[in-house]
Structure formats: structure tokens, C-alpha cells
Amino acid sequence: MDAPEQSFLREKSLAVEDQELAVGTLEDSHAAKPETDAAIQLPNKSKPDKSAVEKDREDFREAVVKTLDRLLFVHKSFDIYRGVAGLYDFGPHGRTVELNVLSLWRKCFVDEEDMMEVACTALTPEAVFNASGHVKNFTDLMVKDEVDGAFHRADHLVKSYCENRKKDPTISAENAAELDKVIAHVEDLSAEELGGVWNHCSSHEESTFSSSSPLQLDVSNFLWSKCYLRPETAQGSFCNFKDYYNLNGRKLPFAVAQVGRVFRNEISPRQGLLRTREFTLAEIEHFVHPEHKSHSKFSDVAKLEFLMFPREEQEKPGQFAKRLCLGEAVAKVRHVNSETLGYFIGRVYLFLIRLGIDKERLRFRHHLANEMAHYATDCWDAEIECSYGWIECVGIADRSDYDLRAHSEKSGHALVAQEKLAEPIEVEKLAITPEMKELGPAFKGNQKNVVEALEANLESKGEVEFYVCTLGKNVTIKKNMVSISKKMDKVSTWDFTPVVIEPSFGIGRIMYCLFEHCYSTRPSKAGDEQLIVFRFSPLVAPIKCKIFPLVKNQQFEEATKFISKELKSNGIKQDVDITGTSIGKRYARSDEIGVPFAITVDSETSVTIRERDSKDQVRVSLKEAASVVTSMAEEKMTWQDVWASFPLHSSAAADE
Amino acid sequence: MDAPEQSFLREKSLAVEDQELAVGTLEDSHAAKPETDAAIQLPNKSKPDKSAVEKDREDFREAVVKTLDRLLFVHKSFDIYRGVAGLYDFGPHGRTVELNVLSLWRKCFVDEEDMMEVACTALTPEAVFNASGHVKNFTDLMVKDEVDGAFHRADHLVKSYCENRKKDPTISAENAAELDKVIAHVEDLSAEELGGVWNHCSSHEESTFSSSSPLQLDVSNFLWSKCYLRPETAQGSFCNFKDYYNLNGRKLPFAVAQVGRVFRNEISPRQGLLRTREFTLAEIEHFVHPEHKSHSKFSDVAKLEFLMFPREEQEKPGQFAKRLCLGEAVAKVRHVNSETLGYFIGRVYLFLIRLGIDKERLRFRHHLANEMAHYATDCWDAEIECSYGWIECVGIADRSDYDLRAHSEKSGHALVAQEKLAEPIEVEKLAITPEMKELGPAFKGNQKNVVEALEANLESKGEVEFYVCTLGKNVTIKKNMVSISKKMDKVSTWDFTPVVIEPSFGIGRIMYCLFEHCYSTRPSKAGDEQLIVFRFSPLVAPIKCKIFPLVKNQQFEEATKFISKELKSNGIKQDVDITGTSIGKRYARSDEIGVPFAITVDSETSVTIRERDSKDQVRVSLKEAASVVTSMAEEKMTWQDVWASFPLHSSAAADE
Structure with missing residues (x-):
């Protein structure tokens, strides 16, 4: 392989690697x-x-x-x-x-x-x-670039190599067809087969890649x-x-x-x-x-x-x-x-x-x-x-x-379900009668496991050695240890292996997509900056309700405590923001973490509740505030219901 | 060391090991x-x-x-x-x-x-x-018994060795006092010190233990x-x-x-x-x-x-x-x-x-x-x-x-809180002015990290080489790259490291103890067997309510579905047992997993609710059943309230 090709392969493999950074190795997973x-x-x-x-x-x-x-x-x-x-x-x-x-x-x-x-x-x-x-x-079969120490997937490199070879105008139609075949099937190869193909490819060049070796995940x-x-x-x-x-x-x-x-x-x-x-x-x-x-x-x-x-x-x-x-x-x-x-x-x-x-x-x-x-x-x-x-x-x-079949085979435990047959049927069965006086001294207390394993090895004749997974070792059964005969057995059930339907949820991925779908911005009142709003549903929002006493005084503090305590006892995640910053800044801080409801305590007897997305507010009595928010947070009531039941509160200064 | 002593050490070490199996190595943990x-x-x-x-x-x-x-x-x-x-x-x-x-x-x-x-x-x-x-x-310093491959803790073996040595009537008072000292302090030794002591002990005997080597956890x-x-x-x-x-x-x-x-x-x-x-x-x-x-x-x-x-x-x-x-x-x-x-x-x-x-x-x-x-x-x-x-x-x-101090030191990030001083104070401070035209070419974009790290190395004079953890390598600063002067600074806050109070709950251990505390047995009605009852509180019980249609018919099935659906929508974990077994057996199965409430559907209009521990029952209308159970499961109502409000239901046959 000539030098330009080699350098192309490196370049290409890095591109593949780059692509992999973004979306690559889920083949590793299920x-x-x-x-x-x-x-x-x-x-x-x-x-x-x-x-x-x-x-x-x-x-x-x-x-x-x-x-x-x-x-x-x-x-x-x-x-x-x-x-x-x-x-x-x-x-x-x-x-x-x-x-x-x-x-x-x-x-x-x-x-x-x-x-x-x-x-x-x-x-x-x-x-x-x-x-x-x-x-x-x-x-996955990985190969290491000895120059920069990076690992690359052998199947990706093979594909790159073949695609590049195909561009050579001097290769025969036969060779091109063969390369196409490799490209089409490279992902179906076992690690061993792939290793062979890769070694073949890499032998054509002065590669900085080490020979292939499997990487355990x-x-x-x-x-x-x-x-x-x-x-x-x-x-x-x-x-x-x-x-x-x-x-x-x-x-x-x-x-x-x-x-x-x-x-x-x-x-x-x-x-x-x-x-x-x-x-x-x-x-x-x-x-x-x-x-x-x-x-x-x-x-x-x-x-x-x-x-x-x-x-x-x-x-x-x-x-x-x-x-x-x-x-x-x-x-x-x-x-x-x-x-x-x-x-x-x-x-x-x-x-x-x-x-x-x-x-x-x-x-x-x-x-x-x-x-x-x-x-x-x-x-x-x-x-x-x-x-x-x-x-x-x-x-x-x-x-x-x-999976159930694989574990049944490897563990020796039948992971099966049973079903009644419409009518019992007769089946011929091999019966193994253990000669306990022979087996006892030979296996010292483990006879039962051995006999069980033997039943799964019915074809055995004469002396036979086999592995008993429940003992973790090989045992030898001699002819005199068991007697084997045939008998007819009436069977009214049959064993079968169930199939598995598996919905598998990547919680982190769902969350990331949800974050993107809920992320939005809107200009600040002064229009000089973009404010962030996570439009989470009440169900998802990390905090359901923020409570803001408008100014610091004892009455508002008591009213705030009253609402906070009620929400807590209703199991509604809430947070009190008593910092001295303007109510507008406090709303903005609440919006950017996606809090759907904000209560502002601006009187001793009533408060306002603000809807995050429209920024509209209603006035609600102090006593009702927590239960209104609770109903909406639990999706038992909608904003439509609330708009219809409580007076709108308009405050030009609210979002300053 | 003579043979009997050696065999004693082995025996003793096994006893220690045994003890460890049961209660031992929490020292490994926090x-x-x-x-x-x-x-x-x-x-x-x-x-x-x-x-x-x-x-x-x-x-x-x-x-x-x-x-x-x-x-x-x-x-x-x-x-x-x-x-x-x-x-x-x-x-x-x-x-x-x-x-x-x-x-x-x-x-x-x-x-x-x-x-x-x-x-x-x-x-x-x-x-x-x-x-x-x-x-x-x-x-923990571990030593391996080359005979059986088992690992033993070196401190336990040293202690056993010393205790055994002390029993030798021929040893001097001085030696005995020294042995006492080792016994008293063996747990305070570092792995290295302990290794020395163990090597000293084991050199006195033909040990089957390998020399000590640390075991990574x-x-x-x-x-x-x-x-x-x-x-x-x-x-x-x-x-x-x-x-x-x-x-x-x-x-x-x-x-x-x-x-x-x-x-x-x-x-x-x-x-x-x-x-x-x-x-x-x-x-x-x-x-x-x-x-x-x-x-x-x-x-x-x-x-x-x-x-x-x-x-x-x-x-x-x-x-x-x-x-x-x-x-x-x-x-x-x-x-x-x-x-x-x-x-x-x-x-x-x-x-x-x-x-x-x-x-x-x-x-x-x-x-x-x-x-x-x-x-x-x-x-x-x-x-x-x-x-x-x-x-x-x-x-x-x-x-x-x-911990905060340790991570501050090792990471180079100050994990501190700040506090305002009652009055600002003046402090002398070294000021480092970087000569950017020298630093730029030398560190290519990383000047900022280097200067930051330098400020933490104020004593440095002339050319100095030090490790910058944010770059992951050593850098060399030459005299011409910075100028250093002293200036007075007004300071109104001070940095301090908070302390940590840590309650740490072993959930599995709490659960095991809870299982033991809730486990009880009582004789079956016939008196021929002991029935198990887990006396879980409604809060802990894995299933809050079992529903038993007394016999299979359409009316009872519908009533069962009605209650089941209501409980589900109330968020109460419930389970319907429609197996044909006797009601007594179904109660017993419910009791042994600690279900606090059992509803038996024995009519189209009303049902019974059974208290697990007393086995007493009340009769409640079909419509009220789910809400009564929900209130009790959520600890908003007690059995006392229920006994007072609903008629007792007596059925001699109930627990058969």
C-alpha cells in the first residue's frame, strides 16, 4: 500500500472515530x-x-x-x-x-x-x-494506534480500507466486488473472523496500528x-x-x-x-x-x-x-x-x-x-x-x-414454564436408579447433584466423565453406580421456554431530550437580555412552587411560613426565596429552573399565584393558596379552572 | 516457634476468621x-x-x-x-x-x-x-495461607501470636510487657508498620502463610x-x-x-x-x-x-x-x-x-x-x-x-465557605504581575492556569518548576515571565473550611433488623402448624391490601374490580387473589408477607375488612371500602376509628 493511501486511512479512521464520539458504540450495548x-x-x-x-x-x-x-x-x-x-x-x-x-x-x-x-x-x-x-x-475488536495511543474499532478501519481501495481505478472488477462484499458483511463477522480480515488489510501497509486484540467491556x-x-x-x-x-x-x-x-x-x-x-x-x-x-x-x-x-x-x-x-x-x-x-x-x-x-x-x-x-x-x-x-x-x-434458553443450558437449571396438555400422553423415558452404596463413598454427600446432572446426560454409557456445574468440577460415573432402564410415563404437562418482550428505558437520554424540548428563552422586560425558561410540566418540575414574600416583615414572613408548611404537608416540593432581590429577578430565577407556580406574598390575607409561561397571575386568599397549587401540581385542576374561579391580578411592576 | 504453637496459631486464626465472617471487616468501611x-x-x-x-x-x-x-x-x-x-x-x-x-x-x-x-x-x-x-x-494488610488459599488479616494474626506467646511461662516480664504493648496498639499501626511486625512474628515459625502484601479494596x-x-x-x-x-x-x-x-x-x-x-x-x-x-x-x-x-x-x-x-x-x-x-x-x-x-x-x-x-x-x-x-x-x-480540607489540598480547588468580617482588616499580599509576552509563547493558551497555580506558590524565586493540576503536567516559570511585588489589601471576608456532620444509613441492615422485629408466628386454627405473620406497619408493608372474592362469580368479580381500581387510583399497592383456595389459606398467605388489610368480597353491596394482627373484621359498604383502607394505609385513620364506626363482622369460618 502506498503512502497516500496510508495517510488517507489514518485520516479516514479519525473521521470514523469522530463520528463514533458522537453516536458510535451503542452496538456495544443491547x-x-x-x-x-x-x-x-x-x-x-x-x-x-x-x-x-x-x-x-x-x-x-x-x-x-x-x-x-x-x-x-x-x-x-x-x-x-x-x-x-x-x-x-x-x-x-x-x-x-x-x-x-x-x-x-x-x-x-x-x-x-x-x-x-x-x-x-x-x-x-x-x-x-x-x-x-x-x-x-x-x-469489539479494537486496534491501537501506536502513535497517539488511541483505540479504534477494527470493523470501521476495515470498511475505510475497502472503500478507499475501491477508488483505485486499476483494480479489477472481481476485486471490487470482493471489497463490496467485505463492506456489506463486516459487521456480521465474529471477532475472530474480523481479526483475520484486519490482519490481511493491515499487512498491505506500513501501519502505525498495533495488531488487533480484543478489548473486554x-x-x-x-x-x-x-x-x-x-x-x-x-x-x-x-x-x-x-x-x-x-x-x-x-x-x-x-x-x-x-x-x-x-x-x-x-x-x-x-x-x-x-x-x-x-x-x-x-x-x-x-x-x-x-x-x-x-x-x-x-x-x-x-x-x-x-x-x-x-x-x-x-x-x-x-x-x-x-x-x-x-x-x-x-x-x-x-x-x-x-x-x-x-x-x-x-x-x-x-x-x-x-x-x-x-x-x-x-x-x-x-x-x-x-x-x-x-x-x-x-x-x-x-x-x-x-x-x-x-x-x-x-x-x-x-x-x-x-436468554432463558442460554441460562438453562449453561446453569443446568431449567428456566421453563409449564402448561397442561389437553390430554395426557404417554412418553418413553429412561429411568436412572442410582446405586447409593456405590455413589455415596464416591461423592461424599454430593450424590444428589451428580444424579441430577446425570439425568441430563442420558446418552451416557459405561464410564462417563462430565462436568457438574453445581459442584464446579468433573465427576466420573462408573457402570456399577447406576442402573438404567426404559419405562413408559404418563405426562399431562409440557415444559416450554417463555419468550421475553423487553421495553428498556434509558432514563438519562429521555431526560436530556426532555431538557431540550422544554428549554426556551424570552426577552427580559427591558429587552436587554434573553431569559431562560424550562417549560417543565408540574409532574416533572424539580420544584413545584416558589414562595416570595414581597418585602421583609413579620406578617409576610408568617404568611409565607403558613403556605410553606401546608405545601410540605401535602407533599409538594416548595422553596422559599427570601433574598432581598427584586421580585422580577426572583421570578426569572424561578423560571429558569422551570418552577410552574410562584406565590408572591404581598398582603396578610391574600397572595398572587403566577403561571410561569404566560406570566399571568391570579389573586387567591392566603388560606386557599396551598390547596390551589396542590391541586394543579397533582393535575387535579388546570389553569383554565383557576382562571375561571379567581380574579386576575395585574401588576405592571410584577416582572421588573 | 515450636510446632504446637504453630498449630495453635492456625487454629486461632481460623477462629478469628470465623468471627470475622460474622462481624468482622467493618473497619474496612467508614x-x-x-x-x-x-x-x-x-x-x-x-x-x-x-x-x-x-x-x-x-x-x-x-x-x-x-x-x-x-x-x-x-x-x-x-x-x-x-x-x-x-x-x-x-x-x-x-x-x-x-x-x-x-x-x-x-x-x-x-x-x-x-x-x-x-x-x-x-x-x-x-x-x-x-x-x-x-x-x-x-x-488492610492481608496474608494468604498457602495451604488453603484463604486470606487472613495480618493484625488479627499478630494479636493471636502475641497472646499465645504470653502463655509461655518461660518468657521474661519484659517480653510479656512488650507483647501487651503490641496487642494494645496493633490496630493503630499503618500497613507498613504492621507488615514489619508480622514479618518479625512469622520469621519465628515455619509458617504456611505467605509474606504479607496489601490487598486493595x-x-x-x-x-x-x-x-x-x-x-x-x-x-x-x-x-x-x-x-x-x-x-x-x-x-x-x-x-x-x-x-x-x-x-x-x-x-x-x-x-x-x-x-x-x-x-x-x-x-x-x-x-x-x-x-x-x-x-x-x-x-x-x-x-x-x-x-x-x-x-x-x-x-x-x-x-x-x-x-x-x-x-x-x-x-x-x-x-x-x-x-x-x-x-x-x-x-x-x-x-x-x-x-x-x-x-x-x-x-x-x-x-x-x-x-x-x-x-x-x-x-x-x-x-x-x-x-x-x-x-x-x-x-x-x-x-x-x-474531607473538604483533603480535597482542597489534593485538587488545588479551595473547598471553602466565606464569612464577612465584623470590620475589614488590612493584609499584606504578594502581587504577581504576569509578563504576558513571555508567558504566551511559553504556554500557548494555558497562561491563565499557570498564573493561577503560581499564586499558590508564592515563595518561589527565580526559575521554578511545579505541577499544575489543571494542565496535568509540570511547568517551568522563569524570572522574566512575572514581576512580583508586595501591596496592602483591604479584606472584609475570610475563607474557612466548613465541618461535616454525617448521618449515614445502611438501608439493608435497617431492613434486616426490621424483618426480625416484625417477624412473628401464631398457631393455625387447627393448632397443627405455626403460621408466620410479618407485623409490618402499613407504611412499610410491601402490599397494603389484598382483595379476596369469596367465591368465583360475576358479581363478586365486578365488586373486586371496583375496589381494586379505586385503590390503584389512590396509589395504594393492592393485589387480588382469585385462587380457588380456602379463604383461611388466602389470609395466611397474606399475613406471611405482612399485608395489613384484607378485603373479602362476600356480597354485592358490602365487604369485610380484616385486621392482620387481631384477625378481627368489620363490615363496610362496597363504596366505602377503598377509602377506608386508603385512610388507614396513609395513617390518616386508625383501626380504633374504624372499630368505632363500622359493625364488627364475626365469622367462625373466616380463618379456616
């Missing part, structure tokens, strides 16, 4: 290639002739991120030590918004759908991720045993399936919900809240009979209409998501492969809209066949548009019986 | 040696002449743990893979109890005390724990940089102190609360929920002026009386905790060193009692001078008695200004 649009947008960034739209997007994003940082919604962790890329803390307002989002999530899913909420540990023994396929499938070594930090909560729910099934009275379907921190060893985390190394997932594992994927409450959501982007539309050039009726989409099986999957799409839509996500910037996109994770048979993403493009925020996947 | 009583009790365990009391305790514990496991309150994680010691999952009921406990915690502390709740990451860069002293102080190596998993949430709150202080309008005192998962590399985790490798902490960092530790609401708790165990009482033999008045204890400064610390003791007491902890089995024990963590100047533990003895569940420590 949902693959989510931000197609963003990925298409971002390489333009480095070009000097950036479009005006692009520039506006970036300016907007910068303004939002700066505000979130300044008001401590979200900020870099351990900043005094210069931070760590990909780690973010929630400050007081951000954490309260997170708790509000999770509280609505619990209400919409756990409570309304009678799910079991559980909490498994983040530390997970290696055996679990060996069985689940994470260790094999999410070990999510690894944490503890002294006591090899543990990983979970990249998803789901595996804990799968491992405990049998217990939950029993607790549910051995009935299907049922759902297990889990909210918790997960960890991903992102190579180049950027994009603030969108790609972090530690974040909160809220996941639902809905276990269902493989042949009964209908849903009893599907009719509740069947008539919903919203933006959907089916697979075949994506395959046509120039197509966009279209407003479709969910019921009709499910009816066409190729769009949504089961009612249960469709039901969750509907519920996810309702949840996100309720939070305050703009429904014109929310779409459900069907995964293309080659972008699904290794365990999924179908997947739709709830994508929300923000300044980064369309971002995957919720993945709704049919994980099939992949 | 609170030291908490379970003195338990530690005293447990060595007896291995003795064959166990007392009857001991035996009862163990039987009780076994019954509780078995029940928690069977009902999936708490169970071993990844059990299908034989689990990992020290990792436990919460099943549906356990997780709901945890959420209830955390919800009350937020109400009692975050909301009532206007705290800021934040969420920092669990992944923490090494620099943070270098500064905090965790890396240095919590690196909480370590997780990521590719990108060395990170630890946090063993407490506090360090994140400390690192962000300045931001929180600014957000609070630069006023003290204020408190930062954090609930999150923490990780500890326990050597030999046992004791179920009491010593785990991953668990939930709820911590409060209350930042206060070092000279103003009084508390404006102290009078709210001053009159409380409960069991306290001051330091001097513990030092007298045979003393126990005594019922003391909190206000009086605080007045005697040597008992509780500040009103703020005392205030939190009172609030912790009220919180635990409200949860349902038996107040006769709750005491506040003052730490002895030598058992406090390296950062603490005072500490009281809320200890709850359970079958393991008195267990530390909440530590209330005065961490002084240790």
Missing part, C-alpha cells in the same frame, strides 16, 4: 445503531462549510448544556480533579427531575400493569455474561472471583425467572421491572448525557407464552396514532416516519410482530408524551434486520429528536427465548 | 468496629456448650432468613450459578419494602429538612480516594483510567461542595443527601443482609460553620428519651445502655459534641421508630476514642439488636473538616 440520522449529520461538523441549520443546532445545544451545568441539573463528575469522560452527576434539580421521571414510570408501568419490581446487583459473575453472549458478542476484577458490572439489568431478572414464576403462582404472562445503575466501558464517551459510562436503566422483562403474544389490554392503545417508521420505508430512499395507527400497524404482522410488543409501544408513547416530550419529535423506528442485537427477533426504538438528531431512548425488543 | 457485643457473642458459637439463649437466637434467625428467602424478600443473587458470596437480590416484596423505607427517609430528611438530594456516580477516579485517605487507610480497573467503585456516597458530595454552596446562595448550614449503591470488597462476606459486597447507603452531609454547631430546631428533639450508651459507661465493666434525655446528653458536651449531631440523633431515633423498629432494642452508642474512622472527631451509632447482637445501622459522625 440496542444497535440507533442514531442513524445523527451519524449522517455529524461528519459534516468538521467541514468548514457547515450548514446554517447545523450551526443553529450546535448553538442551541451549547446553550442548553451550559444552562444544565450552571444550574447543576447535570454536571461533570469529579470536576475538581478534571473529571472523567463519560461520568456525570445529577445535582439537586437534576436528581429531583430523575426521581419524578422514575415515579411516573413506576406509576405507568409497575403499578398500572401490576408488575413485580425487583433489584438485582450490578456486580455479576462472569458465568452470567458468558451464557448471555455478552462476553462473546460485545467484545464492562470488566471488573475482584479478588474473590471474576465479576463484571452489568451493562443492563435484564440478566438478573432472567437468572431469577423460576423464582418469580413460582411467586406468580406459576402463571404467564407476568412482568418483572427493574430500575438500576448499569455500566458500559465506552471507548470514547462524549455527547453529555447521551453516552455515559454509568447510567440508570429502567427495564421491563415481560414473560409470555411463545404462542400467545396477544395482549388483553391492546384495545386501550389500538387507536393511538403517532409517527412510526417501518422497516420497508427505511429501505426506500428519502422516506420519513409517518403517522400510523398502532392497531393497523400491528395487524400487518410484518410491522409489529405481536400485540404485546405493540401494546408496549403504545404505553411507551403515552408515558413519553405525559412527561412532556414533543410528540412531533418522537417516532418509533423498526430495526433493520441486520441491526438487531444477537438475542432479538424484533425491535422497535422510541427515538426522540434533539440537537444530535434522532436518538434512541427506549428500545422495545422481542428477545425471544434466547 | 464506621469502625460496630458490633462489639456481637463479636463477643459469636466466638461461643463454635463451642459445643452453646447456651440455650444462643441456640434460640440461631433457630429464630434461621427461621427468619428461610422465610425471607422463600417469599423472595431477599435471596442470594445468581443462585442458578451457585451465587456469589455477599451478593443479594431484592425480590418483589423486598424491593417494595426498600422503596417504602427510602420514601419515608426522603420525607423525614430531604423534604422536612429542605436538603438537596443529588446523585453522583459509583465509579470514582483514584485521585478522589487518594485524597480522602481511603486508599491508604482501608488497605474497591478496585476496578477500566481501560481508560484507574477507577474505584465507591464504598460510600459521601466523596461525591464533598468534591462538588463548592457548586452546592453556590447554589445555596453561599449560605451555611445546608445538607446534601444521597441515596445510592456502594461497593465493598469484603474478604469473607456472610451474615446475609448485614455484610454484603453491594448495598444501598442513604447519606447526609450536613455542612456547618465550625463554630456554630448549634441547631435551630434542636428544641424539637431535646425532650426525647431513649437508650444511650455514652463512652464512659462502656469503659466501666458490666454497664449497659441507659434511658437518657437527649437534651441533657447534649448539654454535657462530652456525651454529644454538638447540638447538630444531637439533633440528627433525635431525628434518626424518630425515623427508626416510625419504621417499626422496637425502641427497646434500639440504642445510640458513642464510639470509643480508638474505634473512630480516620476522619471522625466524634461518632454515635444507632445500633439495633437482632439475633446477631447489637448491629450498627446508622452512623452519625462529625467528620470535621477532614
